Amino acid sequence: MLYNCVAGGHRSSARKKGITASSGYTKEVTMKIAMKIIICIMLFLPALISATLPTCYYTYAKIYALLQSHQQSHPDIAKLYIIGYSQQDHIPIYAIRISDNVEIDEYEPALLFVGQVHAEEVLGVQTTMANIAEILTYRYQQPYAQWISQLDLWFIPTLNPEGHNVVTENLDVSYRKNKRDNNNNGIFDFDPITGGDIDGVDINRNFAFNWVHGDTLYCPVGDETYDYYRGPAPMSESEIIGFQQLCEQRKFIYAVCWHSSRTGNLSEKVYYPFNWKYVRPSPDLNFAASIATGFASQIIKQSGTGTYEAYPNLSRQGAFHDWLYQQYGTIALLVECGTSDIQPDSTVMVGTIQRCSNGVRWLINRALMFSSAVPSSSMLTGTVTAAGIPTEAEIIIQQHNAPWFRPRTSFPQNGKFYRPLASGSYTVIARKKGYYDKIINNQIVNNGSWTNIQINLEPKPPATLRIGVRCGSEPVSARVIIGDIFPDTLFVNGFANLNTYAGDYPMQIYALGYTPYIGTVNLTEGHNHLEFNLSPATIVFSEDWENGSFDWEIEGPWKVQNQIAASGYAITDSIGGYGFYAINCNVWIKTINPVLIPATNQTWLIFDSHLYTEWNYDPCRVEISPDGNNWQEIWLKSGQWDSFRKEFVSLSDFAGQSIYLRFRLTDSSNDIDLTDPGWTLDNIMIVCGTATENSDLNNDLTPLTLLYKNYPNPFNPETTLSFTLAKNSRATLKIYNPKGQLVKTIVDTDLAKGDYRYVWNGKDNGGHPVASGVYLYSLVADGKTQTHKMLLLK
Incomplete structure (x- = not known):
């Protein structure tokens, strides 16, 4: 390992000149630095010699x-x-x-x-x-x-x-970080004087939650310009x-x-x-x-x-x-x-x-469950089961919840959860995809001991969905999102199949160049067939920022840039997309000219949004005005949504009107440490057309042979296996153990095209119950083999 010990005076001089360890030096600069090194060594030599760690500390x-x-x-x-x-x-x-x-x-x-x-x-x-x-x-x-x-x-x-x-080797007893080679020179660049270590990351600044607020490598504030470096990502x-x-x-x-x-x-x-x-x-x-x-x-x-x-x-x-x-x-x-x-x-x-x-x-x-040393040992604990089987599920304490929480879940292996709480009354919600929410109101948590509850989730009925998307009779390639809490995303090439659960779900269908469909679908138990017809979109207004921001009135430091963009260039309220919005800001962009919304058909505002503001406090808004002075809010969002998402806002209520469009960010922090990277916008469009669900189903789209995931999974004692055949075919559905040995033949016969469901009761071909564990089920039909895993737990 190579080491490079740089004196503090050298680093200070380099900072003043804007030089880093990876910069090239001129001969004049090198000589000046060398002189400073000599002076600093003379000044700090006594301190360096005495700066050793007491031997009582473990290596x-x-x-x-x-x-x-x-x-x-x-x-x-x-x-x-x-x-x-x-x-x-x-x-x-x-x-x-x-x-x-x-x-x-x-x-x-x-x-x-x-x-x-x-x-x-x-x-x-x-x-x-x-x-x-x-x-x-x-x-x-x-x-x-x-x-x-x-x-x-x-x-x-x-x-x-x-x-x-x-530290324990006494290279630098004031060292703080790990030893990441930040300048990639193969040398460990450290400084025995506090604050000047070029290499290393402060790993207590590297965690994802609010990482963006940590120090950059060369922090412009204070003397410790490297010591709190948050890392490259x-x-x-x-x-x-x-x-x-x-x-x-x-x-x-x-x-x-x-x-x-x-x-x-x-x-x-x-x-x-x-x-x-x-x-x-x-x-x-x-x-x-x-x-x-x-x-x-x-x-x-x-x-x-x-x-x-x-x-x-x-x-x-x-x-x-x-x-x-x-x-x-x-x-x-x-x-x-x-x-x-x-x-x-x-x-x-x-x-x-x-x-x-x-x-x-x-x-x-x-x-502890009980402790005489600490009288208050209050904690809510318990076990979550799904259809009687221990499972992983989200446990929400309604009075102590936030939208920026990562779900707090039970252990998948045994369904247990532990949530320390003060004694009191709480609303507890257990949530898992494919199951109805279990809501417990007025759950009392006792003081001085654990409160143990048992939660059993009831399964939603299984449902399969065949979805078709087309324009007239032509198949359309589209992205379909079904659901909000546990969304399923399908990339439909004219049609697709989904194994899901009965219920009402929001649905979003988007295809470039077509009118989007935004609505709600009801899926019933068993097989569902839905088809949607999207008309070509008529573009009423568009802005991709490739030619600047000439069509917009701007308030605040908005800038067109390409560091963060959905495609090409985008506009951001923070410089280069990496700054932070100002304290108590009210910044916006507004169309200079009004936009006439067609009087017929459906009209949608569509835009790509990259948003990072403080949850619940600093909202981003889309607003509409008939005169450029009086504004109506039609969309609002805050929080960390820092990958581009396509947003859809209906403008049908403004049909036949000329409107101004404004995108606005406001802050209410009163402190620079509470602002965030802000809002970046790209590909703003207003389109009109029609998007409808077909009531007269037409099956002329190319069908698909598909093996669905079993339900429930894990299971005990039985589970349902489902598949769809695109055409008449010889079909075999067999179950194997992880070694590839045949356990059970479910079906082996000629079948007509259509949908099929079979129940496996956890027994082999001899009628004997099989052991807990992972099993594979495989469908061979229509010249294809499809295989999934399932888990039997007893």
Whole structure:
């Protein structure tokens, strides 16, 4: 490995000249830089010589050796995992799991403790290692035995092993990040003076949730221009990818990530998700505050006066705790342990570990079913079944829900879910595709114990859909979206088939050059046949921005650019599509000339929208005006929809009128940290024509032989297998095990064209029940073979 140690004065000079490590240098500049390096070495040499880490801190090799020893000494309750590898040096990232029956996934409430993400902040590594040793040492005593019996405890001593090595090897004890080679020069560019490390990504700024608000590589504000670099893309770092995979499997209910404040300004505090700038609270703010306050109250400050203090996270920067909350509902705490002396000697280190461990004990006790140490252990838990089989389903707590949540789901393996809540009354909704929502009103969550409920979802009747799209008698290639909560997208080449469920669904049919169909369809149990006729679209107005914005009146910093566009050029309210809209902005684009809406037929406004604003607060609007002064809102959206989506707005109410069209974004944040990248618009069109559902069905479109997915799946004891034959054909439908051995022949005969459904009862050709597991079912007909998987669970 090559290392390049650059003095702080060199970096400062390079910044002033706009030079980065990857820039080419002139001879004059090189000589000036060399002189500055010499001066800086003379100035900082004493500090560099003394900047070494006390020997009481574990190296990576020591951490691994201790974890291995713990696993060997306690194989029944401790298991070591590699959850991923570091970004640059590919060092294994170790996690140790402590639970009874550790070789079996029982899907108990899971807690996570991460010792370190920032390399220099080594106190958390020591605390985490001490917590592991404590639990294993006292495994037979209470409450440790209770912890091991009821919970699934995970510890990651360092999520940043390559950065940890930089510090423990005394290359740079102020180093913060991983070692990503940002300038691709094959050299590790670091600076022993704080704030100048060109290489590396701050992995606590790399999480996807609000990643856009983290620092760019060369941050234009402050002295630490590289230290908080968010990375080239959200979730780009391998450390974060491995961590995400672990979280996806375990769905942690509580998490702690240890930090230390290099300035001391944040020392001895506990942060929880979140109340951005004290005006944008999370739905679980009060409950998260109670957890953080309880945790903080257990830790005496180093001075002996008072305890740690709890605060909501106030800023959006792609951080660990907010991401865990948004993704999984985890109440995740960021703990700034110790004082500004973030690498103290062994005496202070041991004292800090002992005091911080009191918070860990409190939190683990809080997760127990009952705990005399923490009287309030309220949590809603239970099992979700679908048609009697444990299943994964979304669990919504109506009073603590938000549109930007990723669905919080039960474990697919056993249907269990865990949701820490304050005691009280809640509306609980369980949701799964193909099943009716189960709504539980006034569900009481008890104080001092878990509240356990059982939820059984009732299946919707299966339905198959054959859909045809044409213009007159000619087939049309179109995109069809059916449904909103669990949408199905079909790319129809004149016709297509879909295996779905009975119910009313919104439907959107779009084909370039044709009038769109936007409506609702009712699918009944069994087979449904729907055909739609789209007329060619008459273009009333269009704007693709390829020739600039001359036809628009503009208020605000709108710019035509091609960095972000659905095709060619697009217009954005933020410079180049990468800036942020202004505080309390009211920016818009408006057609200079009115547009006459035809008096007949259907008229639609269609546009490509790339939208990223704060959910529920900063709306984007489409407005209509007859005179350019008085505006009527016809479309509104906010949130993160940051891939181009085609939007459809009916203008039929304005038939026969001349209208002005305005696209407007407003902000109500009062703070620059609460603005977002904004709105980009492309391919704005007003079209008219007709799009109708045919009541007189015509089957002259080319039919399709198709094997549908079985329903239900997973199943017990029976499931329905369905297929459509396009023409008279010899058909065989057989079931195989994963080894390819025949289990059951469902049908093997000549069949006329049409739709067929068969029920398999989980028995083989001999009439014997088969074991739980994965099975393959295969249709051979019309010269084609189609195969799907299904899962039998008993």
